[in-house]
Amino acid sequence: MHYRTDYCAARLNEAPQVLHLGELHLHYQAYACRSHDPRPPVLLLGGAFQSFRSFANEVSELLGEHPVILLDLPSQGSNLQLVPHVSLEQLADLIAAFAIELNLPPLMPIGLSYGSALAALFAARHPERCARLLLAGITAFGRPGARLLLQEGLALLAEGRSEAFAHGALTSLLNPLRQEQIGVAPVFRKALLRQIQRLSATDIERYQQNSQRLLNFRGFNRHPSCPTLVLAGEYDHFTQPWEHAHFAAACDQASCALIHNADHLAQFEQRQACASLYNPFLCGEPLPMRSTGSSLLAHNQLLQLEKRHETRLPPSQRHARLQHADGGEWPVEVNQLGFFGGLLRGDLPQMLGTRGWQLLCRDLPAQPVLPLRQDSQGLAFVFSHSEQQASQALAAQFQPQQRPLPTAACA
Template sequence: MPYCTDYNPGRLNDAPEVLQLGPWRLHYQAYARHADDRRNPVLLLGGAFQSFRSFASEVEELLAEHPVILLDLPSQGGNLQLAPELSLEQLADLIAAFADELRLPPLMPIGLSYGSALAALFAARHPERCARVLLAGITAFGRPGARLLLQEGLALLAEGQTEAFAHGALTGLLNPLRLAQTGVSPVFRKALLRQIQRLSPGDVERYRQNSQRLLAFTGFRCHPASPTLVLAGEHDHFTQPWEHAQFAAACAHAHCALIHNADHLAQFEQRAACARLYNPFLRGDDLPLLSPGSQLLAPEQLLTLDKRHEPRRPPAQRQARLRHADGGEWKVELCELGYFGGLLAAELPGQLPPRGWQLLIAGQPALPLLPLRQDPGQLAFVLPHSEPQSSLALAALLQPAAACA
């Protein structure tokens, strides 16, 4: 395929090329140092709330050694075409059809967040089309707490509660208790929050469709056979390090690197640390066990990482109340409490409603709560962080020095 050879960051704002495959429109831009470059191209697949402009630094970095293609499938990035009938697997197959139509050599996809599921499925389903694959913020595992938060976000959007949705989504992307370590500035947080708050009706529908695809995904029947590198932010709560490590363990030839001082947006928060791994991996070089800002996990660590991602301890004030919007209220004892969830003891009715709950702790704003698992006399729960003031108060209660504005 012919590549553009005059890349500069401003070009990412240009109208994309459009490839029509049956009823589907695929948007792309393609850059290289030479118009007829025959080397394996890097394919960039972004996540929610990302566009081609999100990858300005990556394109500049990668172009020194590889052709680079940015691709928006239907309902992704700047591609406004809705595709409710397409599954994750079918979208991954569209990547293969894209490569076939343009007669591309085997691709090297880099998938971030939602894009990681598509890149991984493409690599697994079309091994002849994939030279190697790099994944960060791996999704689509179906961890019960993560599924619950996705479902709550969709419910808030359906109710028109955009502010509540935006605050919860931001907490999933940027771990508020780790801002000092990740270096995320208040300006960046506010800009991302505004972006999510200002989603158009079309953006909301595309987010809904993409989230429904993740919720409908039943898991990987096979994993990539090509060389694979998985990058995990050590403070990522939404897609946790142990999930990345287990995915790497299931692949035929995979490494998993822990990116220090990063959460779900590791490639943006710690660009230099991630970039030090990109090109060596894409060249096929051996990766160092230790690199500035990252650590390669040993094979024996992949299945042994701790699944408890945050400390949860009995709070100083253990007595609380649990209230439902329908009017019921129960005395409870807090056995464990963390920023993202906890465990309480109480005699509660069976078959609890899935939504409408608040946790009432003396001296604290009412804290929205989602029941996760009910056992006799106990309730495990997650916190959706849809109310910013209650989230701030909880952060101050648990970790005063880390409470964020």
């Protein structure tokens, strides 16, 4: 590998190098302090709506200690190649093929969100090629509620409802109930919303293919065996802290750190807290149980984290109606209500499909809901948050609530 030694943030806007592996194209940039560096390189793998430019600060912080490679696999980042036939596992294998082709030493991937699934699969499937592994925003998508929201987003895009999709996606990425703690500026939220609303036809197709890959993924049949650090935003509802901790518990040598005052975009919201862990972990140094902006979970805590990630409260108005687009309407009692979902009771039909449902409460605009499961306890549902005004009105009811979480399992 020949590394560039002239890194500056502006370089990330330049055309990448392209490696052709058969019909597949891999885009990358590689930097180090010297052109031939034998040390294990850090490999940056981003998530949806991210490009090389997203990692300008990380590259600057890491270059003093490590070579750094930014990689866009097909349909990732700025790589526009569409590969609907390629699975998540096959994309992870491409990372190994990339390392072999360029004669790289064992890699140290940092995988974020969608990139975390690719990095973790690479480490699990090619342990000889992975020296250390750092993950944030685990996207294994085993939680039914997360899968349902992802499917709803794909359905909205298929219908051409880009604004509804964008509002739902933004709510998943940035927890509206924790804006004050997280400190995300309104201008950043607006910019991200605008970016999602204005996705090109190719961007939408890439997002659909990548999301379908995640939905098709059946889970890990083996987990990474190398030293692994998992970072979880403490307010991340999309990929929840307990999911990060369970993943860490399944690995041979993993630790899990909670990043305080962060949600799914922890590495951007609390950049310094995350960056303070990068180099110590990648250099093999012991991590402190507490550092500025983060806490390391003890091993015996990994399987003990609370799974309910939000407060569920009896609503001020229990009586409501559940309505379907086909015309059916049923009286229900709202047994539990949270910003992300709730529980209804009533004489309801067996649910046929998850789409087209609205919850009509007296003190709220009609709320689009997705039925999750129906049993003797009632009908559990999640809010899609695809309607901006309805979502904002619901959030207003929960902003003042800072009560302890209940012990019930989450949707």
